[in-house]
Amino acid sequence: MSLESIKYQRGNLEVLDQLLLPFQKKYIKVEGVEDGWKVINKMQVRGAPAIAILGCLSLAIELLKDNSSDKKVMRQEIEGKLNYLVSARPTAVNIKLAADELINLANTLSADESINPDEFKERFISSIEGMLSKDIEDNKAIGRYGCEAILKNLEGDGQVRVLTHCNTGSLATAEYGTALGVIRSLHSAKRLEHVFCTETRPYNQGARLTAFELVHEKIPATLIVDSMVAALMHVRKIGAVVVGADRVAANGDTANKIGTYQIAIVAKYHNVPFYVAAPFTSIDINVPSGEHIKIEERPDKEMTHIGDRRIAAPGINCWNPSFDITPAFLITGIITEKGVFLPHMLKTLFPI
Numbered sequence: 623m624s625l626e627s628i629k630y631q632r633g634n635l636e637v638l639d640q641l642l643l644p645f646q647k648k649y650i651k652v653e654g655v656e657d658g659w660k661v662i663n664k665m666q667v668r669g670a671p672a673i674a675i676l677g678c679l680s681l682a683i684e685l686l687k688d689n690s691s692d693k694k695v696m697r698q699e700i701e702g703k704l705n706y707l708v709s710a711r712p713t714a715v716n717i718k719l720a721a722d723e724l725i726n727l728a729n730t731l732s733a734d735e736s737i738n739p740d741e742f743k744e745r746f747i748s749s750i751e752g753m754l755s756k757d758i759e760d761n762k763a764i765g766r767y768g769c770e771a772i773l774k775n776l777e778g779d780g781q782v783r784v785l786t787h788c789n790t791g792s793l794a795t796a797e798y799g800t801a802l803g804v805i806r807s808l809h810s811a812k813r814l815e816h817v818f819c820t821e822t823r824p825y826n827q828g829a830r831l832t833a834f835e836l837v838h839e840k841i842p843a844t845l846i847v848d849s850m851v852a853a854l855m856h857v858r859k860i861g862a863v864v865v866g867a868d869r870v871a872a873n874g875d876t877a878n879k880i881g882t883y884q885i886a887i888v889a890k891y892h893n894v895p896f897y898v899a900a901p902f903t904s905i906d907i908n909v910p911s912g913e914h915i916k917i918e919e920r921p922d923k924e925m926t927h928i929g930d931r932r933i934a935a936p937g938i939n940c941w942n943p944s945f946d947i948t949p950a951f952l953i954t955g956i957i958t959e960k961g962v963f964l965p966h967m968l969k970t971l972f973p974i
């Protein structure tokens with residue numbers, strides 16, 4: 623069975639504490655928006671789609687307990703709480719887009735006089751609940767399209783070696799995963815020879831989470847340190863790189879975990895196709911290019927320490943951006959649930 627980062631049944635929400643992985647599997651109860659904000663901000667849950675789903679479900683939990691019979695009050699509270707949840711982490715766009723959509727829904731339900739407060743609540747909560755199954759379906763479609771695209775570059779019906787970075791599997795989504803979903807699809811089609819996953823310094827999402835999931839799924843995999851990517855591409859034939867995204871700008875520039883950009887450069891140099899796998903909910907059509915994406919900066923301690931042990935010289939200055947921007951021209955294709963697109967085509971897929 624796949625790993626489950628979010629467990630939800632109406633009235634009950636639990637999240638797997640990713641800070642304790644890979645050594646301990648412990649779920650934390652999320653009782654409402656305040657808990658939702660904290661688990662996102664502390665990175666107990668992470669990965670752009672999982673952050674959005676968990677944040678919105680925390681609102682569903684809170685709303686279910688709310689006895690308000692005034693739709694206008696509910697609407698106002700919903701807007702304030704969603705904006706608060708969005709503030710927990712700034713770079714991933716999925717939660718912002720989900721919040722905008724839910725605020726629109728709350729406005730519509732509030733303005734419609736034929737809908738009473740109980741119906742308002744029911745329809746609003748159901749719409750949030752739908753995010754879980756929608757994300758799984760989208761990921762499976764991403765997996766299929768990505769598998770096809772990667773295999774198209776391959777001569778014959780052989781197997782492919784793939785490199786991935788950061789954490790994009792079941793732990794970062796509702797299930798299945800984006801980039802890891804593509805790898806999962808290649809594996810089930812028996813076309814994956816091997817996957818290499820980077821450690822993903824400084825927070826080690828790759829070593830702790832992706833490696834954990836690959837072992838769990840029995841997918842043939844090897845962990846490398848981030849600085850080994852060029853050497854790997856030089857000595858082994860890598861058929862494709864596939865990574866996730868936290869926000870894709872309208873021109874295709876992509877914000878993803880720090881280190882993605884340098885992998886894309888190395889891939890270009892070695893002629894290895896470089897794919898971004900992301901649902902439409904990661905595309906921010908309102909942002910023209912990567913320069914406009916706010917990059918979260920994280921505490922120095924994530925670099926200077928491993929766990930509680932200091933490894934860096936005391937007194938040294940640190941710079942710890944959590945994400946970087948890969949320019950569109952380094953990206954071979956953006957794998958979405960609707961197909962694989964050249965980065966510059968994204969703009970044409972959205973209504974003006």
Ligand SMILES: CSC[C@@H](O)[C@@H](O)C(=O)COP(=O)(O)O
Pocket residue numbers: 667668669670671714787788789790791794795800801827866867868878879944
């Ligand atoms: C499936 S989503 C892809 C990204 O969200 C993922 O690669 C990533 O950057 C996660 O960053 P994190 O800082 O752990 O939330």
